[in-house]
Amino acid sequence: MAELSQKERMKIKRHDMPNQDQFVRRGNYDEVALGYSLETAREEAERCIQCKEPKCVQGCPVGVLIPQFIKALREGDMIKAVEWMKVKNNLPAICGRVCPQETQCEGNCILRKKGEPVAIGRLERFVGDYELAHRTCPLEKAPLTGKKVAVVGSGPAGITCAVDLGREGHKVTLFESLHGPGGVLVYGIPEFRLPKSVVFGEINYAVECLGIEIKVDHVIGRTFTLDELLNEYDAVFLGTGAGLPSFMRIPGINLNGVMSANEFLTRVNLMKGYLFPEYDTPVKVGKKVAVIGAGNVAMDSVRCSLRLQALQAQKSGENSGEVHMVYRRSRAEVPAREEEFHHAEEEGVIFDFLTNPLEILGDEKGNVRGMRCIRMQLGEPDKSGRRSPIPIEGSEFEMEVDTVIMALGTSPNPLVFVDAEGLERTKYGTAVADNETGRTKKPRVWAGGDVVTGAATVISAMGAGKRAATDISRFLKGEAPW
Amino acid sequence: MYRILKKEVLSDVTKLMEVQAPHVARKARAGQFIIVRIDEQGERIPLTIADYNREAGAITIIFQEVGKSTMQLGKMEPGDELSSFAGPLGHPTDIENYGTIVCVGGGVGIAPIYPIARSLKEAGNTVISIIGARNKSLLFWEEKMRAVSDELIVCTDDGSHGRKSLVTEPLKELLEDKDRKVARVWAIGPAIMMKFVSLATKPYDVPTTVSLNTIMIDGTGMCGGCRVLLDSGAQFVCVDGPEFDAHKVDWGSLLSRLQFYRDEERKAVEQWEHKCKLEGAIAEGGK
Numbered sequence: 001m002a003e004l005s006q007k008e009r010m011k012i013k014r015h016d017m018p019n020q021d022q023f024v025r026r027g028n029y030d031e032v033a034l035g036y037s038l039e040t041a042r043e044e045a046e047r048c049i050q051c052k053e054p055k056c057v058q059g060c061p062v063g064v065l066i067p068q069f070i071k072a073l074r075e076g077d078m079i080k081a082v083e084w085m086k087v088k089n090n091l092p093a094i095c096g097r098v099c100p101q102e103t104q105c106e107g108n109c110i111l112r113k114k115g116e117p118v119a120i121g122r123l124e125r126f127v128g129d130y131e132l133a134h135r136t137c138p139l140e141k142a143p144l145t146g147k148k149v150a151v152v153g154s155g156p157a158g159i160t161c162a163v164d165l166g167r168e169g170h171k172v173t174l175f176e177s178l179h180g181p182g183g184v185l186v187y188g189i190p191e192f193r194l195p196k197s198v199v200f201g202e203i204n205y206a207v208e209c210l211g212i213e214i215k216v217d218h219v220i221g222r223t224f225t226l227d228e229l230l231n232e233y234d235a236v237f238l239g240t241g242a243g244l245p246s247f248m249r250i251p252g253i254n255l256n257g258v259m260s261a262n263e264f265l266t267r268v269n270l271m272k273g274y275l276f277p278e279y280d281t282p283v284k285v286g287k288k289v290a291v292i293g294a295g296n297v298a299m300d301s302v303r304c305s306l307r308l309q310a311l312q313a314q315k316s317g318e319n320s321g322e323v324h325m326v327y328r329r330s331r332a333e334v335p336a337r338e339e340e341f342h343h344a345e346e347e348g349v350i351f352d353f354l355t356n357p358l359e360i361l362g363d364e365k366g367n368v369r370g371m372r373c374i375r376m377q378l379g380e381p382d383k384s385g386r387r388s389p390i391p392i393e394g395s396e397f398e399m400e401v402d403t404v405i406m407a408l409g410t411s412p413n414p415l416v417f418v419d420a421e422g423l424e425r426t427k428y429g430t431a432v433a434d435n436e437t438g439r440t441k442k443p444r445v446w447a448g449g450d451v452v453t454g455a456a457t458v459i460s461a462m463g464a465g466k467r468a469a470t471d472i473s474r475f476l477k478g479e480a481p482w
Numbered sequence: 483m484y485r486i487l488k489k490e491v492l493s494d495v496t497k498l499m500e501v502q503a504p505h506v507a508r509k510a511r512a513g514q515f516i517i518v519r520i521d522e523q524g525e526r527i528p529l530t531i532a533d534y535n536r537e538a539g540a541i542t543i544i545f546q547e548v549g550k551s552t553m554q555l556g557k558m559e560p561g562d563e564l565s566s567f568a569g570p571l572g573h574p575t576d577i578e579n580y581g582t583i584v585c586v587g588g589g590v591g592i593a594p595i596y597p598i599a600r601s602l603k604e605a606g607n608t609v610i611s612i613i614g615a616r617n618k619s620l621l622f623w624e625e626k627m628r629a630v631s632d633e634l635i636v637c638t639d640d641g642s643h644g645r646k647s648l649v650t651e652p653l654k655e656l657l658e659d660k661d662r663k664v665a666r667v668w669a670i671g672p673a674i675m676m677k678f679v680s681l682a683t684k685p686y687d688v689p690t691t692v693s694l695n696t697i698m699i700d701g702t703g704m705c706g707g708c709r710v711l712l713d714s715g716a717q718f719v720c721v722d723g724p725e726f727d728a729h730k731v732d733w734g735s736l737l738s739r740l741q742f743y744r745d746e747e748r749k750a751v752e753q754w755e756h757k758c759k760l761e762g763a764i765a766e767g768g769k
Contacts, residue, residue: 177702179519179526179566187704215505217568219702223505243704247716254711254735256742263705271525271699277753280525280551281699282746366738413703415721 006049014116015044022346027310029191029274032343033097041126045074048118051110056120059108061463064088066105066120069127081127082137089124090139090163090206091156091462093132093198096125098189099459100337132201139209142169147476150175150233152220152416155183156458157239157449159203160465161472165237166210168473173233174212177219178270183241184450185458187270188262190300192307193340221415226423226445235444235472238431239465242410242450248292252360253406257286257368261293261301261407268304274311285309286402287321290371292357293407294327295455299340301405302349323349324401328356328376328389352399354378356391360404371399412451420445430454438468443482446472483563487540492622495547496590497556498532504539506569512597513575513693513725516541517701519566520554527551528698530594530670530724531570541567544593544622550750571701572724575691579606581665584656585631586649586679587613588671592623594693595670600630602668608632610662612652614671618643649675650682657686664688669728673737680728690728694719697739711735 018034019025025032036044048070056066065084072080085092101107101121109117131137147170151162154176162172180186185199206212220226220240229236245260247253264283267273273283289305291298305323313320325344327334330353334341345351352373359372375395378387411429424432424441431440431447438446448464450456474480488500506516515530533542547553558564575598583602587595592613603609611631615621616639628634635652636644645652649671656662667690669679676692683690698708701720708719711732717723 177568178700179568187700217566218505219568219571222569222571222702223509243702245704245706247706247709249715254709254716254732254739256739260706263699263707266699266705272523276746277550277750279523280750282743282750284743284746366735415702 004046009047009049010111010114012043012047014047014119015040015122017119017122019343025192026306026347027314029307031195032192033339035129036122036126038126041123042074042076044119045070045123047111048074049110055108055110056105056118059104059106060088061104061457061459062088062466064105064124070118070120070123073123073127078127078130078134079136082131085124085127085131086137089462090160091128091202092124093128094156094185094194094202095459095462096121096123096128097194097198098337098457099124100457102338104459132198135205139163139167139206141167141210144171145169145476147171147235148173148233149472149476150229150236151239152229152236153183153239153241153449153451154181154203154214155185155239155241155449155461157241157451157461157465158183158237159206160462161237161239161448161469162212163206163210164466164469165472166206166212168469170473170476172210172212174214175218175220175224176214176216179216180270181214181216183239184243187266188297188300190265190269190304192303193300219415221418221420225418226416226420226442230444234476235446237438237465237468237472238416238440238445238447238451239449239461240413240416240451241461242455243413244411244429245406246408246410247406248357248408250357250359252362252368255360255362255368256366257402258360258404258406261291261297261405262410264301264405265297265304268308274304274308283308284312286368288401289321289323289403289405290326290357290399290401291323291405291407292326293409294325294329294334294336295407295409296336296340297410298325298327298407299336299344301407302344303340303347305403305405306347306349324352324399325349326352326355326357326371326373326399328354329386330354330378333386354389356389357404358396361398368402368404369400371401371404373397373399410450410455412454416451428454436467437471438464439471439482483565484567486558486560486562486564487538489558489560492544493619495556496544496620496622497547498542498544498593499555499558500535500540500542501564501567502539503541503567503569506541506567507534507536507539510534510541510570511574512577512601513594514570514572515701515724516543516567516569516571517698518543518555518564520551520558521565524565525551526566526699526701527555528571528695528701528720530693530695531597532593533597541569544590546590549747550754553751553754568701571720573722575601575668575725577601577605582608582610582663583666583668584653584664585609585611586653586667586669586671586675587611587627588649588669588675589615589620591669591671591675592621592627595668596623596626596630598668598670599627603630603632610656610664611635612637612649614638614644614647614649616640648678650678653679654682657683657688666691668692673733673740676728677733677737680731680733684729691725692728692731693724694726694731694736695724696736697742
């Protein structure tokens with residue numbers, strides 16, 4: 001293609017992501033977004049005007065070299081595109097799928113002011129998928145340093161930290177409490193949004209290239225305490241995430257049919273409950289599901305519920321039912337990724353905004369039969385900057401539901417703090433750690449990701465893992481003493 | 483992978499296995515549990531630790547074949563390997579010298595009560611143990627229990643061995659007996675038995691500890707499926723327990739929650755039995 005002028009570039013329309021048909025996909029767990037073709041990717045890449053001071057990079061928590069990889073991509077040099085990508089991001093196939101681009105890179109894209117931003121996330125995914133399939137850019141390892149690091153938790157923070165430390169030549173052992181690595185990427189994010197093959201592809205590759213050892217079934221705080229790890233390793237990184245679910249403090253939460261989004265998603269994703277009885281772990285939803293909350297986890301829960309209902313209906317021959325998302329604020333405050341909201345809407349989720357449950361109602365057998373709710377209105381902005389919901393007096397009503405899934409956020413799992421003297425915690429249960437270096441208040445212990453910030457995004461956890469790896473490496477080389 | 487080192491058939495439906503899991507054995511204590519997963523399709527099954535051998539790096543589990551997974555586990559043999567074995571999980575039992583204590587083990591609950599009775603005995607308590615089952619064939623470890631108890635009472639529902647009664651009957655007699663001065667009671671068994679032990683000890687105000695076995699997935703505080711209602715609110719069996727003050731447990735809610743997947747459990751068993759029958763027929767045909 002001949003070199004285009006800026007004006008010509010800006011005339012090209014943003015390319016849609018090809019998606020699985022909205023009616024077909026309700027009945028399967030296959031990936032919804034199908035990915036760009038090389039042709040589409042290159043055309044989309046032509047839209048980038050190669051800003052001298054790229055704002056997109058500033059919006060990225062790990063500072064991906066966006067203009068560089070996009071330029072290589074539009075020139076058709078995939079190997080170079082992958083190389084530019086991997087300077088800052090080892091897991092582009094994952095980030096391209098799950099990052100909230102609209103508030104990060106794409107939110108900052110200069111084109112957004114006049115129209116639509118460059119589809120940076122989709123291009124990132126394209127480059128990541130190319131690398132997954134072709135492996136043109138092996139992870140190279142520096143000579144062994146003889147230093148040993150324990151990385152606790154194999155989610156986005158832990159994997160990123162482990163990979164960067166492995167590249168520096170340190171011997172890394174990755175501890176995972178569940179039976180397989182991946183953390184929230186595997187137990188939380190569904191197959192139709194992030195296929196497990198992508199996650200395992202990235203992890204296995206890193207393990208192979210860098211000789212990282214993974215120890216599953218190891219619950220730090222129980223199997224080993226932090227202090228025991230410190231006896232064996234030169235440094236410890238905690239990337240244990242925020243796995244502890246919150247339940248509303250309302251009557252009825254122990255009824256049958258009420259579960260945390262964590263339980264529901266773990267049954268579906270990690271344990272493959274949707275394939276029961278081929279897989280042993282059952283999971284079920286009723287005909288009227290209410291998911292409380294409107295974050296990404298809530299979106300995953302409504303969309304998994306729709307699919308389960310469709311699969312159950314295929315077997316029983318009955319109609320599938322309905323899925324509600326119950327949120328106390330309005331559409332404008334929905335914290336989920338825009339694409340997920342859009343997909344959920346297409347798939348037929350019913351949104352009950354400005355609605356808050358007061359009580360879950362049960363029948364004589366202890367099963368959920370409904371929820372008593374109250375309507376809300378928006379008042380003044382609260383600490384988070386969002387307008388705070390206020391109950392409308394006298395607006396109580398009953399909603400008929402048989403399944404309630406609570407997606408109200410999570411906090412760090414306290415187990416890792418067991419017998420870990422000196423590891424300071426905030427009143428929210430998060431570890432106290434320096435934002436730049438990840439250093440905690442306990443010598444030789446670093447932390448990053450949700451265990452420090454509370455539930456946040458995959459990419460911010462990866463950024464924290466990366467920063468900590470840099471500091472750990474400097475510490476181990478004697479460049480930055482504790 | 484975790485190798486099965488030893489298998490003992492304790493009754494038609496109760497099996498003992500010793501599993502090679504040094505990472506669990508090095509710290510395991512009475513009252514804790516493990517999570518086992520048989521294979522890649524397997525569910526995560528919580529089982530209380532029945533015994534441990536730190537030198538050999540082995541954990542003893544005892545299970546009753548009540549569902550598809552435990553039936554499948556029961557068919558495995560020494561040398562076979564399990565996909566996952568995580569632990570030790572939960573809080574260990576608070577072992578102190580309380581004076582005279584009663585340990586009640588019902589059915590497969592005899593297995594987890596054993597290391598508790600042994601530890602309490604070692605701590606200087608006078609240990610009175612009551613073990614019971616529906617019938618003689620379901621009883622096991624009578625001699626082992628006797629060896630760690632000052633006194634052992636054996637009951638069966640049908641009178642086929644020991645005293646014909648529920649475990650709560652001799653328990654009430656012990657509580658009535660002023661000379662005994664029972665300081666504490668531990669009870670492990672079916673939820674309904676633990677409920678009735680709790681009701682039995684409550685009028686006497688004797689602190690009673692039960693070990694709950696609820697629906698659970700990860701065992702590390704992540705899913706909340708194991709939550710149990712106490713008078714102070716909901717707690718998680720996996721990280722707050724598995725032992726709880728019996729008098730504070732909402733037994734109605736607990737029993738109801740255990741039923742939630744009953745239909746699915748039944749379906750899984752039917753499918754498993756059908757598969758075993760087919761495989762049996764094929765093996766027969768091949769002879």
